[in-house]
Amino acid sequence: MPRIDTADDELLSIRAAELYYDEDKTQDEVGAILGLTRWKVGRLLAAARENGYIRIEIVHPRARKLALERQLRERHGLTDAVVVPVAGARSESELRERVAQGAADYLAALRPVPRMLGISWGRTLHDVATLLGEQWAVGVDVVQVNGGVSVNQRAGTAAATAVEIARKASGEATLLPSPAILERVETKTSIENDRTVAAVLDEAAAAAAYLFSAGPATHSSAHIQSGYLTTGEMDELVRRGAVGDVWGRYINAEGMIVDPALDQRTLGLGLTSLQHASTAILVVSGESKHAVTRAIVRNGLCTALVTDEATALDLLTDTFGDDPDDKDNND
Amino acid sequence: MPRIDTADDELLSIRAAELYYDEDKTQDEVGAILGLTRWKVGRLLAAARENGYIRIEIVHPRARKLALERQLRERHGLTDAVVVPVAGARSESELRERVAQGAADYLAALRPVPRMLGISWGRTLHDVATLLGEQWAVGVDVVQVNGGVSVNQRAGTAAATAVEIARKASGEATLLPSPAILERVETKTSIENDRTVAAVLDEAAAAAAYLFSAGPATHSSAHIQSGYLTTGEMDELVRRGAVGDVWGRYINAEGMIVDPALDQRTLGLGLTSLQHASTAILVVSGESKHAVTRAIVRNGLCTALVTDEATALDLLTDTFGDDPDDKDNND
DNA sequence: GCCCTATTTGCTCATATGAGCACTCAGGGG
């Protein structure tokens, strides 16, 4: 192969990088090949890295994007963030599993270990329950914070999620025996005031930590599939600015309840519990949930976030949501 | 951020890699964070690399794929190969320019410098001419090896290519004043025997090196655009096994002339000149030319290849084209 | 033409890293 002897340092730095990184040569050897001293080679390589020509990627489903995590913590005031890569994920569900795995790892490593964990339900949380290791903790009790699915074939999933998380931590699961959304406010109020239900809600309100996901305001919402909402009602919610739901409560981009009447018929803890929680872990993945994630994170409805790279980037790229005089975002 | 303390070494190696490669920590620091000795960290990183979890990529339009180049040389007996990355190329023409740049760099670095360079014509070679630096060599004469385009608005491109390459090397350009394909054999023979034309062909046959591209056997061929062939004739060539043309001569996958009668009407050097050349540099890019490239490379019609990553991979992935008892192809 | 300055180059030295080796320890067979 003919030697390349260009005066151009940039090109030379690429040639050096090829030999150093791709061919595993030492800087000395690279120097011998290109006719340079080994110090010059070192400087060329430094320049190549400086210019961003060298990309090092960790390809593993359980890899994390620490730089994005740091930016999320700094720019959105989060206590913790876990960001998993999208590269190589072939489907939405594969991505969801990666995120769920990240959440399971995070939960198992969470200190102090919460005595009581409040959880919602959904496919994401169900995955988290499945992926949690046996004995991920010892003596963690679990309580549901909102009404469960009970109308269609997915009935039981909500309960199973809570039970499995508790079982794997040798703790007790407390279920909330109620629909998610009632047809009439009166029904909701009377259930809420029922002694057993009220006791569960009291327990939930006292939880040391919350683990929850969010739903999109689209026709694929679990609330529509479960029959709690019609597609028409969903369209109306969207028209009024809804971006998604948290604990069954539909919010707009400002994190405010979109439809107070509907919210009155929704059973479970209110969002103020989330706002005041010392540990509120949001687990969310997929493009359809970018908007609702933004609403949650930007309005302080979570203290920790477990998500995918694309969602993290979405949170970081929009400018108008941050303080204009915020810190610079280059790491 | 909570510490992760898994027994699983694989996961641990990913955590270590994140801190070492993404966060620029030393192995010592990584060890302190993960609660490991620095030797353990070194071993975990080695394992991560071993397992292919660390991908290092050089992102630059002029970067080269040395590993692929080596495999091409070894498996196809080439003297030289230049492979440029496709990553980041947004169009066929951008890719063609990258390859042309690679060819220009290669040509400028070629030793010994050929006294006489035989060239064909086409968009790719025109790009090479444009991208060659002024004074890329001194005293290199250029000669056309096959009849030029002269029918449509691209008239003059072929001549311009030769002239520019020669000018930038302070050499003379010798043009072949003739159409590429004649209607009747008799016309072709008489032109060929014309004193001036014969002299050019003699010069071309004596060239120290050839620089050429190839065309696909499709309706987008330059021969159709220039009016030398009709789409019907092309379809017939394809039916008879044509994969593309070299110097205006259509060949099949075995590198044989598809239509001897047509070939008789094609003016310029024959492919035997290419076969016996000590330096024959093929410059080719794009998916439409994979088949013809394969035919050329597998049948010894070039000694050096300048191409893109995708074409190189195409040449390397088909199994039945190589000696079954060839060397192993892991690098 | 000369000198002054800014940049580049070659070096010394401290540090980071990988190879190789001795040691430990768990588990299984005699």
Added chain:
DNA sequence: CCCCTGAGTGCTCATATGAGCAAATAGGGC
């Protein structure tokens, strides 16, 4: 029950690398 084996661990030492500094060099103003 004890020894034996083999994986895994911690270490020593040689090598590779980056920081910092002095010498050289280029370029520009006077």
